[in-house]
Amino acid sequence: MSAATFRIWRGERGDGRFEDYPTTVSEGMVVLDAVHRIQSEQANDLACRWNCKAGKCGSCSAEINGKPRLMCMTRLNELDLAKPVTIEPMRAFPHVRDLVTDVSWNFRVKQKIQPFTPCAPQAADGTWRMQQRDVDRVQEFRKCIECFLCQDVCHVLRDHNRHDSFVGPRFLVHVAALEMHPLDTADRMAELREADGIGYCNITKCCTTVCPEGIAITDNAIIPLKERVVDRFYDPLKALVRLMRRETRDERRETS
Amino acid sequence: MADVETFEHDVLVIGAGGAGLRAAIEAAAGGVRVGVVCKSLLGKAHTVMAEGGVAAALGNVDDRDNWRVHFADTMRGGQYLNNWRMAEIHAKEAPARVNELEAWGAVFDRTPDGRILQRNFGGHRYPRLAHVGDRTGLEMIRTLQDHAVHLGIDVHMEVTVIALLTDGNRVCGAVAYDREHGRFRLFHARAVILATGGVGRAFSVTSNSWEYTADGQMLAYNAGAALQDMEFVQFHPTGMVWPLSVRGLLVTEAVRGEGGVLRNSEGRRFMFDDIPENYRSQTADTPEEGWRYVQGDKNARRPPELLTRDHVARCIMREVRAGRGSPHGGVYLDIAWIREKLPNAAEHIRKKLPSMYHQFKQLADIDITSEPMEIGPTTHYMMGGIRVDGDTQMTTLPGLFAAGECAAGLHGANRLGGNSLSDLLVFGKRAGEHAAQFAQRHDAGRVDAGEVDRVARAALAPFDRVAGGEGPYDIQRDLQVMMQDLVGIVRREDEMRGALDGLAALARRVSAVGVAGNREYNPGWHTAMDLPNLMAVSEAITRAALERRESRGGHFRDDYPDKDPAFAGCNIVLTKGTDGAMQLVRQPIPPLPAELQQAIEEQKA
The missing domain is CATH 3.90.700.10 (Succinate dehydrogenase/fumarate reductase flavoprotein, catalytic domain)
Known part of the structure; x- marks a missing residue:
């Protein structure tokens, strides 16, 4: 047992301040344990979200010493306990109370994305066939626990408040999982460019850095999607090729 | 009451884990207006924690597997106290429910020939669990969630139901509060489906999160529905x-x-x-x-x-x-x-x-x-719960349905791993289907405004006792420690009698619980409101465990270490008496049809 101080953001609807809570800590504790101890012993009404306590549900997202992290997966022994540990709510979403923010925007965004649209079953018994190597990438994206830490750290949302025109890394990963699903037949290229605002992402990779599931968000999801969009709408080389093809065709027609 | 907001749904689904979402999807397919209430955010329910897989006799890895083997495995695992009709339906329908997830976008691990891979699990004769590494539950809940949000279902996130409303001998709605503002909501519904999960928070060592406080079991019990098999708590090894x-x-x-x-x-x-x-x-x-x-x-x-x-x-x-x-x-x-x-x-x-x-x-x-x-x-898991009809999942209270962990029957005295995720899908679907039918055949019942008022007033009472009231966390912890010690893995008559005395003492503390702060996102208040359910379910577990003077499945008695044939053919059923006291009866299990008996005998070889 040793002592540590937790400097926790308290308040409602953006109106708040840090308050210091000294408490005892023991081996193996994570930040969420400390928050629970403070909640049970000193501040019964301290608001925070949590569920699984095992990094699987993505509920306890917060900013710990300024970094977006899951409270349940942040061990105290990796923090400097000589100084107060600051715990704040995610700053890219409207504040509700203490460590709780209003993340409902994320749920509304997902609803607008074209859902999974499978091809007809390939086998006589009405089931599909997929090879493991063809689903590995999609399974990486489907590991996402919707903690929204990537949304929190994304400067397009956090600093520029583009919630109306950019869906954020979480939903680009979601679109990538759908687009790269071997059975999916929908075409989301136009919505990626327009409604999803993929062009806003300038691949600073902050989202990848904070992902607790270790999903290579930028490299494996966003960049390939950007390439597909560019291929479809902007590629000058392809435009040239298209143009040349037309010209060769015309020449052939002339010579024939 | 001024601050009660009213919502109208044909079918109200309480709980948004696998069972609740599957039920909502099916009810929506039935052409009725559906509302789903989740205690947390959408997609965070305990299904997300399920790891190993979903049991279904697909026969992809071992073609000797079929529904008869799965049925026999489930019955043997449950020590034959299962509702055999549910075990039969479950074994027969699980493969279709798993394949259907694939149509909605789930990506299970694959066999070399591209089909759904299956793995070995305890008590299953053949490799039977479709899985995605060890995050199968996440795959399932996300698939159901992403499918459901496009079906026009109303989702009420971070809302907790605290009472069901009845009109004569049927359910007609529910009273709830929202976490964010602490305001009350009245849900007026023709049919209600309970899919609230388990009771793990009644014990100190548990894999369950804060949500699992026996809400569904106790909402049903207080509304007059019967519970069964409450002595069978699964302690995951x-x-x-x-x-x-x-x-x-x-x-x-x-x-x-x-x-x-x-x-x-x-x-x-x-x-x-x-x-x-x-x-x-x-x-x-x-x-x-x-x-x-x-x-x-x-x-x-x-x-x-x-x-x-x-x-x-x-x-x-x-x-x-x-x-x-x-x-x-x-x-x-x-x-x-x-x-x-x-x-x-x-x-x-x-x-x-x-x-x-x-x-x-x-x-x-x-x-x-x-x-x-x-x-x-x-x-880990409550085998017991709300008594339901095997085919329709309707409880003993008309219009009230239950599916998933909060319902009882499929697992008998012990659940096999992997049979929970399949339970959610098979019986979630059935509950949704039959609740939608019930809603189409019945008018909305009449809500008693006085009752709504009484429920809301009782919920606010802890705020009146801020000064001098005891905090809710201490009471919850003392209850959990007592239940773990006295009604845990190994049970004895004297210790369980002690637990009943302990519950009486705790009840006095619960009635004096006080909370500080206001109604906005106040976990202290939420914890205080969870206490009555935790107390009641603890009593139900203890009384049922005292009644079953034998050891079977998840229920082990140090003082009766063997199985007793006198208890082999009955479920212990609990109801709330007219005097408010818990009533227990031993309910005989109907005999197995010959065909199902034969399926069991085949597997004994």
Whole structure:
């Protein structure tokens, strides 16, 4: 047992301040344990979200010493306990109370994305066939626990408040999982460019850095999607090729 | 009351885990207006924690598997106290429910020929669990969630239901509060489906999160519906024991399905020391045979680590009590040993058990590819719950349905791993279908405004006792510790009598609980409101456990260590008496039809 101080953001609807809570800590504790101890012993009404306590549900997202992290997966022994540990709510979403923010925007965004649209079953018994190597990438994206830490750290949302025109890394990963699903037949290229605002992402990779599931968000999801969009709408080389093809065709027609 | 907002739905689904979402999808398909209430955010319910897989006799890995084998396995695992009609429906319909998830975008691990891969699990004769590494529950809930949000279903996030409303002998709605503002909501509905999950928070060592406070069981009980099998609590054999802060956190059975073995402090594989008679013919004689089984050798029999959960949990307790436990009061679970058998073992373990690797690495500084884990039993699942009709999932209260963990029947005295995820799908669908039909055939009942007012007033009472009232967390902790000590894995008459006395003392404290702060997102208040359900379910578990003077499945009595034929053919059914006291009766189980009996006999060979 040793002592540590937790400097926790308290308040409602953006109106708040840090308050210091000294408490005892023991081996193996994570930040969420400390928050629970403070909640049970000193501040019964301290608001925070949590569920699984095992990094699987993505509920306890917060900013710990300024970094977006899951409270349940942040061990105290990796923090400097000589100084107060600051715990704040995610700053890219409207504040509700203490460590709780209003993340409902994320749920509304997902609803607008074209859902999974499978091809007809390939086998006589009405089931599909997929090879493991063809689903590995999609399974990486489907590991996402919707903690929204990537949304929190994304400067397009956090600093520029583009919630109306950019869906954020979480939903680009979601679109990538759908687009790269071997059975999916929908075409989301136009919505990626327009409604999803993929062009806003300038691949600073902050989202990848904070992902607790270790999903290579930028490299494996966003960049390939950007390439597909560019291929479809902007590629000058392809435009040239298209143009040349037309010209060769015309020449052939002339010579024939 | 001024601050009660009213919502109208044809079907109200309470709970948004696998069962609730599957029910909502089916009800919406039935053409009725559906509302779903989630206690947390959408997609965070406990289904997300399910790791190992969903049991369905697809026969993709071993074509000897079919519904008859799955049925017989489920009945044997449940010690024949199961609602056999549910076990039959479950075994027959699970494959279609799993394939349907694929149509909605789920991506299960694959066999070499591109079909859904299946793995071994305790009590299942053949590899039967469709899975995605060890994050199957996440895949399932996300698939259902992403499908459901496009069906025009109204989702009420972070809303907790505190009472059901009845009109004569039927349900007609529910009263709830929202966490964010602390305001009350009245849901007026023609049919209500309970899918609220378990009761794990009644115990101190549990794999369950804060949400699992027996809400559905007690909403049903208080509204007049019957409960059954409440003595059967599943203590999962493998929870983390160290560090203390993660004590109880689940370690998936898939570790054993992939070849993990249990050892005591002397290095002995103690599971070979006690193999129940009815499983002997299906259990390996040697470690070598057990390894061949997990490697897919169809001529080998399963290792004793894959016996049913009730038995494995008791064997672990036996080792710990005999002084052969690990330093922190558990035993060792070792998957790293497969290095001796596989050249690329570390990579294989990380691929098959990624979240276990992650969990131990991050929370306990243990690398499971090179060191054994320390594990011990943890309160995991409630086999008992709301008594339902096997075909329709309607409770004994017309218009009220229940599915998933909060309903009883499928699992009998002990649930097999993997049968929960399939339970959610099969009976979630059925509940949704029949609730929609009920809603179409019946008008909305009449809501008693006075009752709504009484419920809201009682919920606010803790605010009147801020000064001098006791905080809710201390009471909850004392209840959990008492239940773990006195009504846990090993039970005795005198200790359980003590628990009833303890509950009476705690009830006085609950009635004096006080909360500080205001109604906006106040977890102290929420915890205070959860206490009555936790108290009532603790009483139900204790009374049922006292009544069953034998040991069977998840219920083990030190003073009656054997099975008693007198209890073999009955469920203990609980209802709320007119005087408010808990009534218990032994309800005989109807005899098995010949065809189902034959399916069981076939598998005894």
